[in-house]
Amino acid sequence: MRRLMQHPDTLDRPLHPMQKRRADRENLVFCRQLARLAVRSLYQELVLYPKPGLVSRVDNGSHTDMTAQTFLRSLFALRHYFFQIAVAGLEGASFPTLQSLAIGAEQRMLRATGGINTHRGAIFALGMLCAAMGYARGRHMPLQAATLRATLLIQWGDALARHSAAALPGGQHSHGQRVAAVHAVGGAREEGALGFPAVFEVALPQLQATLAAGRDLHHARIDALFALMAHLSDTNVYHRGGAEGAALVRSRSAAFLAAGGTALPDWEAQALDCHREFVARRLSPGGAADLLAAACLVHEAVYL
Ligand SMILES: CC(C)(COP(=O)(O)OP(=O)(O)OC[C@H]1O[C@@H](n2cnc3c(N)ncnc32)[C@H](O[C@H]2O[C@H](COP(=O)(O)OP(=O)(O)OP(=O)(O)O)[C@@H](O)[C@H]2O)[C@@H]1O)[C@@H](O)C(=O)NCCC(=O)NCCS
């Protein structure tokens, strides 16, 4: 597709109505492609295997209430959301507007899964990233990682920081907030308020390092997941395994990478051992899984 891109020196000049209509059309096509890429990133995370404690097409990991089918239903229910939030970002929408789209998406996810939380973290992380990409596209900025992170923080950083400190209505507490209070760790909200450091400073560099070492995307995603599990304060892990479970997830994952990660000839057997150990303890690094999908999205968005 040929894109209508204005030279930066002419950005202040109004477009001819015909040029404007064409630019609007092309921006909507971009948002549709971006939404498809977001869904594809979530699918890539789902089908990746072995993923310690997590659901895949091979098994249900540490879960008795979710299968790959539950995730597929959830993915299907989210496809319009990613388009809507990308368009909202393109239009420079306020945080409350993004939030109402995200709340609607959470409701659709819960309806599609019969009340199971498959993608709450992903609705937040990939949603905010789609909004930032929409915003950048509308202003002719490159879809590069550093630009996207800066855009997210400049445009919605203050609101994300306030959201991070906000209580839930009616004195309710999410699992994430309960864990944050008991274990003094930041969860999804803090991650968002800091501009998703785990995506930009941990997962993306690991994806790039494994690819640069000559291994393929499958290996790169496995290494990136282990890097995330080694670094993240994943409230889902704390919720199920307490501080001891979280320490185990971190140390097992760091040891896998320190030994060479997917460069090891027997990496798959090592990852499967880790999977069995997490399943035996009911540990599920769902936050790391969501952020892996977010990193895949950012990694591939430059090609849009
Ligand atoms: C902004 C919110 C995401 C706020 O979340 P909050 O802090 O209140 O916590 P939770 O509601 O618990 O959800 C956070 C989900 O984020 C994932 N996550 C965990 N740790 C991190 C982290 N450090 N960084 C990023 N993301 C993280 C995690 O998602 C995965 O876990 C899911 C399963 O979780 P859960 O239901 O708790 O656990 P189960 O084991 O299934 O429970 P039981 O079986 O024991 O019952 C899994 O599927 C992954 O998705 C956390 O779940 C958001 O909730 C919010 O505010 N929403 C409103 C909309 C909004 O304002 N959006 C902002 C604009 S877009």
Ligand SMILES: Nc1ncnc2[nH]cnc12
């Ligand atoms: N594959 C997966 N298994 C369990 N929880 C998840 N949350 C996001 N992806 C997940």
